[in-house]
């Protein structure tokens with residue numbers, strides 16, 4: 527039997543995880559009234575407390591306290607404090623995670639770190655279709671003759687890529703940015719360990735959407751975006767994770783003063799900081815970190831299993847609605863059906879994905895598309911409701927049935 531609006535409303539009320547998460551959901555700004563947001567895979571919702579926090583840091587911190595803020599406020603402690611607040615979401619301990627720099631920069635830092643740890647091995651295994659920035663970073667390392675690259679087209683090729691016994695690190699997207707396919711970390715990380723290679727996971731499309739178990743899987747290294755599901759704000763700093771067995775194992779590729787063993791001693795020579803602190807580089811982005819701290823406060827109270835089960839309910843409902851309401855419109859589900867194999871968003875394959883996404887946005891449904899034909903629906907486990915899914919799919923169905931999405935005004939490319 528097909529899902530009705532009443533069923534969706536009932537799911538919002540009955541979902542046991544929803545009760546636990548309701549308080550967290552209330553902490554977010556709902557955005558423009560009438561707009562339905564499915565862009566958490568790109569930029570997550572804003573915590574209601576963020577504007578007040580920003581006002582306060584601008585006035586009390588920047589305008590008034592000025593340089594005294596570094597002592598009087600928590601600006602220097604933020605990279606560690608923010609990391610500790612989100613660690614449970616990715617199955618890490620508080621001290622395993624730091625926040626700072628961008629995902630691309632952290633990818634560079636960790637690839638170089640892995641190459642140092644695993645020397646004299648020098649092969650980086652990469653997915654051919656990885657998020658381009660991760661590939662570019664690795665190509666530049668290889669261009670400097672610091673590594674050799676070996677590409678796999680599909681995860682089934684990993685055993686063969688590991689077989690020569692020369693792999694230093696395997697860099698994988700935990701969740702594919704187009705299809706939302708989630709790799710089986712519990713099965714793959716031990717495979718890499720057995721082959722003597724480190725595993726480096728990009729969690730950008732899983733952290734803050736589904737529960738991740740880095741420590742339990744014995745994953746070695748991870749990075750991820752702060753501005754997507756984690757709701758750190760536009761351009762928020764990224765996070766970096768190192769399993770404690772490697773935290774003191776090598777020098778960092780970029781030895782900045784914030785990663786020095788005694789930053790304010792201003793010693794002439796570099797000494798790596800304690801553990802993961804060595805991966806810090808320069809002055810923390812205090813304003814961006816204050817914005818991130820609004821979400822971090824919320825995340826501290828979120829049970830990752832409750833978050834995961836609510837995300838499962840939401841995305842399963844969304845897939846059912848797509849198939850029931852738009853099944854005959856040429857849309858094809860490109861994400862896996864099993865939630866355990868899916869990340870934060872649900873992707874549909876549609877030849878006119880880009881203009882359809884534009885049409886949806888113009889009708890108040892904020893989705894995104896990726897070339898050549900992916901239509902992405904980023905579902906946030908704290909703020910998306912089943913009722914919103916129903917409303918959005920009605921708009922999708924109307925656009926498809928009327929053909930209105932083919933209007934020339936939706937043909938212009940957008941980000």
Ligand SMILES: Cc1ncc(COP(=O)(O)O)c(C=O)c1O
Nearest residue numbers: 628629630631657659703728730
């Ligand atoms: C999977 C993945 N990795 C890396 C990045 C790049 O992140 P940053 O811009 O923080 O370097 C993105 C950006 O969307 C991404 O989706």
